[in-house]
Amino acid sequence: MIELTHFQVLSGLLFAIGLYGVLARRNAILVLMSIELMLNAVNINLIGYSIFMNASESHRALGHVLIIFVITIAAAELALAIAIILRLYRNKSSINTDDINIMRW
Amino acid sequence: MESNNTLGLHAAWIIPSISAVAFLIIVVSMRIAGYFYSDRTKLALLAPIVSITAILAGFILFWLVLLDVLNFGGGSISMNWLVVGLTEIRWGIFVDKVSVAMLGLVTFISLLVQVYSIGYMKGDKHFEWYFAIHALFAAAMLTLILADNLLFLYFAWELVGLGSYLLIGFWWEKRSAAEAAKKAFITTRIGDVCLLIGIILLFKATGTFNISTIFHIAESGGISDAILNSSILLIFIGAMGKSAQFPFHVWLPDAMEGPTPVSALIHAATMVAAGVYLVARMMPIFELAPEIMLIVMIIGLITFIFAGSMALVMSDIKRVLAYSTISHLGLMMLCLGTGGVAAAIFHLIVHGIAKALLFLGAGSVMHSIDNETNIWKMGGLRHRMPITAITFFIGAASLAGLPPLAGFFSKDELLLSILHDGQYVVLAITLLGVFLSALYMARVAIVPFLGSTPKHLEQSHESSSIMWVPLVILAILSAGIGFLILPLSSTYPGWAEFIDPSHHFELEPWLMILSIILALAALIFGWSVYLRKSVSAKQIIEFAPSFYKTILNKYYIDDLYQWIIDKCVLAFGNLVALFDRVVINDKAVDGSAISVYMSALKTRVLQTGYLFTYGAAMMLGACGLAILWWILLD
Numbered sequence: 158m159i160e161l162t163h164f165q166v167l168s169g170l171l172f173a174i175g176l177y178g179v180l181a182r183r184n185a186i187l188v189l190m191s192i193e194l195m196l197n198a199v200n201i202n203l204i205g206y207s208i209f210m211n212a213s214e215s216h217r218a219l220g221h222v223l224i225i226f227v228i229t230i231a232a233a234e235l236a237l238a239i240a241i242i243l244r245l246y247r248n249k250s251s252i253n254t255d256d257i258n259i260m261r262w
Numbered sequence: 263m264e265s266n267n268t269l270g271l272h273a274a275w276i277i278p279s280i281s282a283v284a285f286l287i288i289v290v291s292m293r294i295a296g297y298f299y300s301d302r303t304k305l306a307l308l309a310p311i312v313s314i315t316a317i318l319a320g321f322i323l324f325w326l327v328l329l330d331v332l333n334f335g336g337g338s339i340s341m342n343w344l345v346v347g348l349t350e351i352r353w354g355i356f357v358d359k360v361s362v363a364m365l366g367l368v369t370f371i372s373l374l375v376q377v378y379s380i381g382y383m384k385g386d387k388h389f390e391w392y393f394a395i396h397a398l399f400a401a402a403m404l405t406l407i408l409a410d411n412l413l414f415l416y417f418a419w420e421l422v423g424l425g426s427y428l429l430i431g432f433w434w435e436k437r438s439a440a441e442a443a444k445k446a447f448i449t450t451r452i453g454d455v456c457l458l459i460g461i462i463l464l465f466k467a468t469g470t471f472n473i474s475t476i477f478h479i480a481e482s483g484g485i486s487d488a489i490l491n492s493s494i495l496l497i498f499i500g501a502m503g504k505s506a507q508f509p510f511h512v513w514l515p516d517a518m519e520g521p522t523p524v525s526a527l528i529h530a531a532t533m534v535a536a537g538v539y540l541v542a543r544m545m546p547i548f549e550l551a552p553e554i555m556l557i558v559m560i561i562g563l564i565t566f567i568f569a570g571s572m573a574l575v576m577s578d579i580k581r582v583l584a585y586s587t588i589s590h591l592g593l594m595m596l597c598l599g600t601g602g603v604a605a606a607i608f609h610l611i612v613h614g615i616a617k618a619l620l621f622l623g624a625g626s627v628m629h630s631i632d633n634e635t636n637i638w639k640m641g642g643l644r645h646r647m648p649i650t651a652i653t654f655f656i657g658a659a660s661l662a663g664l665p666p667l668a669g670f671f672s673k674d675e676l677l678l679s680i681l682h683d684g685q686y687v688v689l690a691i692t693l694l695g696v697f698l699s700a701l702y703m704a705r706v707a708i709v710p711f712l713g714s715t716p717k718h719l720e721q722s723h724e725s726s727s728i729m730w731v732p733l734v735i736l737a738i739l740s741a742g743i744g745f746l747i748l749p750l751s752s753t754y755p756g757w758a759e760f761i762d763p764s765h766h767f768e769l770e771p772w773l774m775i776l777s778i779i780l781a782l783a784a785l786i787f788g789w790s791v792y793l794r795k796s797v798s799a800k801q802i803i804e805f806a807p808s809f810y811k812t813i814l815n816k817y818y819i820d821d822l823y824q825w826i827i828d829k830c831v832l833a834f835g836n837l838v839a840l841f842d843r844v845v846i847n848d849k850a851v852d853g854s855a856i857s858v859y860m861s862a863l864k865t866r867v868l869q870t871g872y873l874f875t876y877g878a879a880m881m882l883g884a885c886g887l888a889i890l891w892w893i894l895l896d
Contacts, residue, residue: 176877176881179873179874179877180874180877180878180881181874188873254872254873254874255872255873257873258870258871258872259871261869261871
């Protein structure tokens with residue numbers, strides 16, 4: 158029997174993996190993918206709550222609606238980020254995030 | 263627009279509007295022409311044609327308004343301007359006999375001065391701009407005359423100040439002209455601020471700016487005495503500033519730095535007339551405050567005598583005329599202080615025409631002798647420029663009060679008004695002033711025009727006809743307009759009754775004869791001092807040398823003001839500047855910038871430029887917030 162805890166554990170694991178990717182990876186594409194992982198971890202969490210919470214139909218639907226928003230925003234954000242990375246590659250021939258430090262003091 | 267009235271009233275609001283439009287047309291066309299022609303002189307005549315057409319149209323419409331006032335007695339017409347809450351402020355004009363008389367004076371003098379200026383200003387670098395400001399100035403003054411509410415009046419009042427500033431400083435490349443313009447603007451500004459405060463006080467007490475409504479409320483006792491007195495006094499201070507009354511008179515003699523026709527305009531029709539007109543216009547509430555009327559009278563009397571004495575010793579022809587203007591304005595104020603609106607307005611008109619004539623005459627003289635203004639370097643000019651000389655004599659004699667010229671009648675009316683008010687001491691001092699004014703007029707007419715011609719003036723010649731024709735017209739009027747005071751026909755009961763039906767035309771033979779004797783005595787005295795030299799001017803000076811020196815230095819009033827500005831105003835200014843530099847600039851502004859800079863020096867090491875640092879910081883921050891939230895929630 159799948160319960161809320163399973164969702165939370167899965168979501169937490171995914172989030173932690175994503176976080177690790179964002180912090181430890183140097184490849185910008187991988188960083189982006191890790192961000193997507195984190196977003197999806199949140200989605201799973203939301204789905205779990207919307208199913209197992211004792212709430213009315215309309216309140217449950219709220220969880221689904223939020224997920225759709227998150228997916229939309231993730232897509233938009235990804236499009237933008239990929240474009241930025243492409244430009245970076247054109248200019249610096251590298252997508253290593255450690256090389257992108259011109260804004261540093 | 264609301265209208266319950268006749269054609270004449272509509273004509274009235276068009277009069278200032280045309281000149282305002284003329285101003286815009288000239289300015290815009292100057293701009294446009296500037297793009298196409300580098301040499302603007304080709305189009306130069308366009309500007310005077312536009313402005314003169316506008317003012318001529320104004321002068322023609324004036325007759326329409328006059329007819330309307332004679333037939334229907336005038337009225338008012340207005341339209342909405344601003345609605346603020348329950349308060350409604352309207353643009354509006356109000357026409358009665360006084361304002362229609364002023365309308366005639368201003369349009370007529372402006373017309374002649376502008377025509378004359380074509381000749382006088384020929385070849386000037388900023389020829390078009392000159393006529394543009396003339397149009398603006400005329401529009402502002404005409405608006406001021408017609409305005410039916412105090413706010414609108416104040417608006418025009420400020421525009422008149424702006425016009426005078428631009429015209430006095432017309433030759434702004436000259437430092438003295440720029441200084442004079444500033445002096446005029448700042449001096450009158452002191453009065454303007456007082457006027458504004460007075461208007462606001464009245465508005466606060468009555469809730470309206472409309473002049474006739476304010477009169478009604480004031481007459482029915484709706485304004486407390488303290489407010490009424492202080493607002494009237496403040497309004498009078500405003501009038502003192504514009505009309506160059508003591509102690510605000512210092513700007514007017516310096517205003518001579520402008521072109522001479524400008525002086526004619528400022529001294530005769532616009533600007534200085536505004537103050538006298540304002541007091542005349544507000545007379546119904548001035549009469550509610552007898553103490554203020556007394557102040558008006560005393561200020562007028564002081565100005566009259568004091569400026570008359572200075573006119574007697576100045577050697578610059580324009581300065582003599584300037585002090586004479588101040589003196590005559592004092593006389594008008596004095597008369598207003600006794601309640602004689604009709605006499606004061608009549609003298610304003612007569613003086614306006616005569617003074618325009620004298621200034622244009624002086625301009626004509628200066629034009630032909632290389633802008634020399636020192637009367638002691640002139641002489642015998644009547645042989646060289648007969649028309650200017652004769653017209654100048656007529657103007658001077660009119661102001662000196664010789665019968666049957668206009669000045670005689672108006673001065674007589676003024677004296678009569680003072681006599682009727684029962685101010686015998688004031689009357690006696692005024693008669694002394696009458697003697698003075700005849701004497702300085704004799705001096706300024708005799709010294710340049712009679713006597714022998716100095717060598718260097720032998721090349722001088724009469725001015726062109728565009729300059730002397732206005733002189734002749736003004737001279738004829740100056741000689742003839744005085745008869746308006748008399749009851750000429752069964753429908754015209756004489757000036758005093760025409761303006762104020764409660765007055766009647768009358769004569770006081772002994773006063774009349776006394777004033778004639780005084781004027782003649784002054785002329786004979788002037789004749790013997792300045793022409794026959796049978797009485798030596800030197801001996802008279804030696805009689806009281808220090809007094810002479812005091813007058814020559816304008817009673818040290820300019821020096822006093824200069825001292826106050828240097829020692830008090832500038833010292834205070836330096837103090838404020840020091841505060842600004844040390845506290846505001848160094849400590850507050852630079853200090854905060856430096857503190858930001860210093861803290862940035864310390865904190866910028868946080869910016870590593872590595873993505874994971876930011877990510878970790880964000881993560882830790884989010885975790886920190888979550889923990890905080892969790893703790894607080896429990």
